[in-house]
Amino acid sequence: MKIPIGIICTAVVCALLGLQTGPGNASAMADRGFASAVASTTTDAGASVATAPQVPFVSSVSAQAEDGTRAANVRADGSAPRHDYDGDGRSDMVAWYDYADGHDAMQTFVAGPDGGFLAPRVGWETGAGNFWAEHMKRVTGDFNGDGTGDVAAFYGYDDGRVTLFTWLGKGNGTFATHFSSWAVAPGNWTFDAINAQAGDFNGDGRDDVAAWYDYRNGDDKLFTFLSDPGGGFSSPFSSFARTDAEGWEVERMKFATGDFNGDGRDDIGVLDSYTAGTVRLMAFAAKADGGFGEPVRGWESSGWQFDRVSVHAGDFDGNGRDEFAAWYDYADGHDALIGFDLDDAGRFGNRRELMNAPEGWYERYQMYLVTGDYNGDGRDDLATYYGYSDGRAKTITFTAKTDGTLDAPLHSWNVDNGWTFARVHMVERYNSSPPLCPTVYGHGGYPTGDNAWERDQVRQPNHPAGLAQQKSWGARGVEADLQLTKDGTKGVMWHNSTTRGLTGPKASITDIWWATGADQLKGRTIDHGPYAGETVYTFREWLDSAKQQNMAAFVELKREARQSLLNDDASIRETAWNEVIAPIAERAATQKIMIYGSVDADDLRAELKKRMEAAGLGGTLTNYPRWVDKFGWEEPAPAASGNYGQWQEKLNQYGSPVTSVPMVTTWPKEFRSWMTGKCR
Numbered sequence: 001m002k003i004p005i006g007i008i009c010t011a012v013v014c015a016l017l018g019l020q021t022g023p024g025n026a027s028a029m030a031d032r033g034f035a036s037a038v039a040s041t042t043t044d045a046g047a048s049v050a051t052a053p054q055v056p057f058v059s060s061v062s063a064q065a066e067d068g069t070r071a072a073n074v075r076a077d078g079s080a081p082r083h084d085y086d087g088d089g090r091s092d093m094v095a096w097y098d099y100a101d102g103h104d105a106m107q108t109f110v111a112g113p114d115g116g117f118l119a120p121r122v123g124w125e126t127g128a129g130n131f132w133a134e135h136m137k138r139v140t141g142d143f144n145g146d147g148t149g150d151v152a153a154f155y156g157y158d159d160g161r162v163t164l165f166t167w168l169g170k171g172n173g174t175f176a177t178h179f180s181s182w183a184v185a186p187g188n189w190t191f192d193a194i195n196a197q198a199g200d201f202n203g204d205g206r207d208d209v210a211a212w213y214d215y216r217n218g219d220d221k222l223f224t225f226l227s228d229p230g231g232g233f234s235s236p237f238s239s240f241a242r243t244d245a246e247g248w249e250v251e252r253m254k255f256a257t258g259d260f261n262g263d264g265r266d267d268i269g270v271l272d273s274y275t276a277g278t279v280r281l282m283a284f285a286a287k288a289d290g291g292f293g294e295p296v297r298g299w300e301s302s303g304w305q306f307d308r309v310s311v312h313a314g315d316f317d318g319n320g321r322d323e324f325a326a327w328y329d330y331a332d333g334h335d336a337l338i339g340f341d342l343d344d345a346g347r348f349g350n351r352r353e354l355m356n357a358p359e360g361w362y363e364r365y366q367m368y369l370v371t372g373d374y375n376g377d378g379r380d381d382l383a384t385y386y387g388y389s390d391g392r393a394k395t396i397t398f399t400a401k402t403d404g405t406l407d408a409p410l411h412s413w414n415v416d417n418g419w420t421f422a423r424v425h426m427v428e429r430y431n432s433s434p435p436l437c438p439t440v441y442g443h444g445g446y447p448t449g450d451n452a453w454e455r456d457q458v459r460q461p462n463h464p465a466g467l468a469q470q471k472s473w474g475a476r477g478v479e480a481d482l483q484l485t486k487d488g489t490k491g492v493m494w495h496n497s498t499t500r501g502l503t504g505p506k507a508s509i510t511d512i513w514w515a516t517g518a519d520q521l522k523g524r525t526i527d528h529g530p531y532a533g534e535t536v537y538t539f540r541e542w543l544d545s546a547k548q549q550n551m552a553a554f555v556e557l558k559r560e561a562r563q564s565l566l567n568d569d570a571s572i573r574e575t576a577w578n579e580v581i582a583p584i585a586e587r588a589a590t591q592k593i594m595i596y597g598s599v600d601a602d603d604l605r606a607e608l609k610k611r612m613e614a615a616g617l618g619g620t621l622t623n624y625p626r627w628v629d630k631f632g633w634e635e636p637a638p639a640a641s642g643n644y645g646q647w648q649e650k651l652n653q654y655g656s657p658v659t660s661v662p663m664v665t666t667w668p669k670e671f672r673s674w675m676t677g678k679c680r
Contacts, residue, residue, distance in 0.1 A: 091372025141207025156191025199266025488576020
């Protein structure tokens with residue numbers, strides 16, 4: 001179980017800030033990955049925390065002495081590189097890691113001279129029950145002006161409180177215990193309405209925090225939290241405001257901070273999707289007091305899809321001015337990083353390609369991108385933590401060349417297992433956009449265990465009534481079941497291997513004909529459950545119904561169909577495969593259709609792949625929706641809350657800021673409701 005922060009301040013500080021001590025409202029969270037063995041130690045403050053996790057990896061890199069000594073390396077303009085946590089003059093990366101056993105740690109990835117990364121080391125750690133990673137909005141910056149990177153985070157409590165914390169960097173890759181400098185009682189700030197950015201907005205040598213706040217009533221405001229010499233933050237002031245009536249919606253905006261005009265103050269760059277199919281760039285120049293001027297509109301395009309873009313900022317050519325960079329995930333599978341400069345009029349333009357990755361090289365949803373000067377040459381580079389669903393992970397660096405374009409990828413640290421992508425939260429100067437809400441696919445629940453057929457209520461959406469109900473629950477597609485009657489003579493939509501659940505005598509589906517004989521399947525109706533009275537439909541009829549309701553079709557080819565599809569008689573095989581392939585081929589150009597073979601029929605899946613690819617329908621075998629439920633269905637239906645932990649893990653793991661990832665659940669209505677506030 002993960003719960004929000006428990007006792008996080010002394011009684012005196014809590015009283016001054018108006019905070020209540022104690023764990024707050026605990027929310028049940030399912031175990032979401034490996035559990036690392038941890039020992040216990042005591043901090044200078046006397047608090048017991050977890051130490052020395054077995055996994056993730058801990059580097060053998062020696063720590064620098066905590067004597068305040070720092071390397072002399074600085075950038076050409078006299079400034080220290082951003083998020084340099086160990087004082088060697090090179091940027092590093094830090095990841096907040098949310099362990100399965102409930103404890104949390106910041107893992108520091110120290111950069112080497114070539115821009116690659118050593119194995120991560122624990123930079124700070126806390127015991128189970130103190131933090132809930134999903135309740136945090138983290139940013140990095142030098143908040144006390146000592147040249148070492150720090151971390152700050154807004155934390156939202158279950159009861160509505162919001163607090164701003166700071167973890168000061170020690171200069172050796174580790175972080176001091178967090179402290180709070182600003183907090184509000186319930187009812188003042190809504191955590192989900194905050195979009196946080198970090199940068200030196202007033203030019204005093206210390207990074208500050210800006211929060212774009214969505215009031216949800218038609219107004220949006222920027223608030224600036226100026227930092228103090230101790231690395232804390234003063235009360236915010238309103239630094240920019242605009243009304244929704246003028247077309248401002250934070251859900252259609254993506255933010256990155258950088259000194260785009262070279263005046264020594266960090267500005268805010270925005271990619272705005274202001275009409276359907278049209279995007280534009282805007283620059284909010286920072287003023288001397290840390291506020292922001294009126295936005296200046298620059299480059300725009302009607303050819304970009306907003307959901308395929310993630311935004312970043314960095315001084316890639318080392319000229320002292322950051323570029324606004326957009327990673328674009330093209331529909332054909334290739335990716336590119338596009339850079340934009342600010343002109344003398346304050347407009348983003350001069351669009352140029354900084355990097356191009358061929359089709360198939362990268363999956364954007366598996367990447368956390370962070371900019372920084374990782375090789376210490378005075379130019380910002382781009383690095384990524386790349387995670388795989390099987391536990392493998394690696395770091396990749398694209399170092400910048402003198403012209404600002406990026407070099408070939410440099411692969412450095414890698415690990416075969418022990419890291420779960422969903423538990424990694426890389427810290428940048430600006431919040432990553434929340435993921436796009438998944439495209440929900442519904443699935444009809446079937447009981448598990450012995451004699452499950454006795455409890456089956458025939459909930460599968462294998463007919464128009466089921467399709468319509470799934471759509472009413474918020475699903476945009478369904479998983480349904482394709483069977484074949486005797487000798488493959490007709491493709492039909494039915495989930496059971498027999499006619500159990502239908503009127504008429506019981507028989508195996510593969511032993512009866514569609515419209516011939518006393519036991520024919522055509523005309524039979526469901527005899528119990530929510531869809532009693534619905535009949536059995538052919539594959540073609542069902543596909544047409546799905547298209548009429550604008551529902552994507554995700555079809556399971558049931559294992560029983562092997563009777564005809566893998567029959568020794570070639571004429572039977574070809575008849576059967578025609579019943580599978582022809583209906584898809586007739587509709588694939590105008591309808592979203594995917595098909596897969598039952599998981600316990602390897603021979604059938606192999607033949608399906610070969611046949612579909614030969615028919616030019618290989619696209620129906622890819623980009624399947626991802627299953628997200630933790631618990632199987634039962635009758636009566638179990639509470640959907642048992643899936644919440646798993647749903648969060650899958651949203652973290654597969655959710656993408658650039659595409660709406662399809663996900664399948666047996667609880668589509670509840671899944672849609674649960675996603676409120678967790679995605680956009």
